[in-house]
Amino acid sequence: MxxxxxxxxxxxxxxxxxxxxxxxxxxxxxxxxxxxxxxxxxxxxxxxxxxxxxxxxNSILFRKIIKCFAAWSSDNSIRLSSASGGVATAIYRYCIQNDIFTAGCRIDGDGRCYYIPIETGDDIIACQNSKYVFSDTNDIYIRYKKELNAGRKAIFIGLPCQVAGLLTYLGRDYDNLTTVDIICHGVAPTEYLRQHIVEVSGNASKIFFRDPAYRTSKYHFTLYSQYNTIQYNKSVYDNDTYQVGYHKSLIYRENCYSCNYARPERISDITISDFSGFGRLKPANMGSENINCVLISSSKGEDLLNLLFGTIDIIERPVEEAIKFENQLNFPSVPHIRRQAFTSNYESYHNFERAVRYAISQQLNNYHIKRILHVNEIQSWLYIFMARLIPRQIRHLIKRHIGK
Ligand SMILES: Cc1cc2nc3c(=O)[nH]c(=O)nc-3n(C[C@H](O)[C@H](O)[C@H](O)COP(=O)(O)OP(=O)(O)OC[C@H]3O[C@@H](n4cnc5c(N)ncnc54)[C@H](O)[C@@H]3O)c2cc1C
The missing domain is CATH 3.30.70.20 (Alpha-Beta Plaits)
Incomplete structure (x- = not known):
């Protein structure tokens, strides 16, 4: 063996x-x-x-980004219910209309997130929006190989490490496959989310990490009952252990902190993400809310973008605008300074709430106080101000030394 x-x-x-x-x-x-x-x-x-x-x-083939676009669905309802601009949904719709095999991630009320083939409008809705947790590829690579070998066109949308898995699984290039990766800062094990749901709400039937009911840009974590009533609702600026643990880089899988795909060269034909740098290098006549950054790394990627014409709006932007302001296009996530405290406590008790509270109780309490005093708004302005003064490489070095 x-x-x-x-x-x-x-x-x-x-x-x-x-x-x-x-x-x-x-x-x-x-x-x-x-x-x-x-x-x-x-x-x-x-x-x-x-x-x-x-x-x-395996040695992975990375490609240089050749073009960058700001993009969003021309259908406002899709745009506003997606994490960014709804480009993923536009691709899924195109696939269904043109008999192209595709797949996405849905999430169940117990926190299990997994790939399903997308065949109907309901499948698209289930796969819309970001799920900030580990996703199980199930047997989706097997299915892709079967469809591709049968000559069917296919588009894969997934995290960069999952695109890598698909490409090595396939073992050769397929002209009929286009890949799209989603920029990712890390995923937490399903068990953490499962425990968290039980702790805060007992159970849930629907989960949102960026609930469209509160604008996806506000990152509201909501749990809905089977009767579609809200059982739990906390914004990212609140003291929710999962949200704080996730967004503060405390609770990812260990491998995420040395992610091989967090770099400017890409593994896929297209990369999609939020567009945090939109308008920061070259003036733009709108804000970055519900706008995708779309990075093209191959002619296949460019072809796919052209095929979406009419369903999405696009504006070309400098590639640097994406790279300069998106950490995950430069380095893997930096572990929270108390990561070690979290992991040693979790290893001892396997109790998610306890381990997060042990590691960052001070920070969780501060969130509450800050919310009352509106400190977050002031802090984010200060952060933007500092970010413009201190070059990225130096900021990264500071973070590496003193933690997040
Ligand atoms: C775990 C994770 C971390 C992210 N980190 C960043 C980041 O650091 N910076 C940034 O700019 N953008 C990040 N994003 C991407 C961003 O939030 C949007 O998902 C992306 O821009 C696509 O948005 P959309 O509006 O086109 O589609 P949406 O409708 O918002 O997203 C749907 C697509 O995301 C896929 N998806 C959702 N959750 C998962 C999952 N857990 N695993 C695999 N696929 C999933 C669905 O299958 C579908 O293809 C992250 C997304 C995820 C899932």
């Missing part, structure tokens, strides 16, 4: 190894921090396909 597939501290949980195993003997098991990692069970014939398919054991 093979002892290990890759350096597990770098495992992203993409499941390419599990999906390629001809004997079906790889399962995903929780590690000490409850992140899912592959485990080889009995029946292994040592074919080493799992080792060969793992993106961590």
């Amino acid at each position: 093979i002892e290990s597939i890759c350096d597990y501290s770098k495992c992203t949980g993409c499941k390419a190894c599990q999906q390629i195993c001809p004997k079906g003997c790889i399962s995903m098991e929780k590690d000490a921090l409850d992140s899912l990692k592959p485990a080889i069970g009995s029946g292994c014939i040592e074919c080493k396909k799992c080792v060969g398919v793992c993106p961590n054991n």
